[in-house]
Amino acid sequence: MRWVQGCLRSLATLPENIEALGDAGFTFRRGDVNDLQRMLTLLLSDSALRENIGRRAQARICREYLWEGVAKEMDAVYSSLFERSRRMPAVKKKAAGKAA
Numbered sequence: 727m728r729w730v731q732g733c734l735r736s737l738a739t740l741p742e743n744i745e746a747l748g749d750a751g752f753t754f755r756r757g758d759v760n761d762l763q764r765m766l767t768l769l770l771s772d773s774a775l776r777e778n779i780g781r782r783a784q785a786r787i788c789r790e791y792l793w794e795g796v797a798k799e800m801d802a803v804y805s806s807l808f809e810r811s812r813r814m815p816a817v818k819k820k821a822a823g824k825a826a
Contacts, residue, residue, distance in 0.1 A: 740756060748788040749786075750783040750785070750787075753765075780788055
């Protein structure tokens, strides 16, 4: 993603764009040329705003989307599922023993 390189993003207001941006970018109404113009005018006129949001975008990408973090998160999910599945047979055996 170009965010990691500090590029600012302004995306159409589609659910997947809004989720990816979080608080680290800007949106404009899809298909609304005037809203796009408004957003570009704002971004071109305010260098401090661009720098601030660029830093937030970099931090968001590092926190949410770098492969190392994603891999650790997936490992934790799979590990918890594996542990849960290992415990389930023991629960079923106990329940069967009580019924007898």
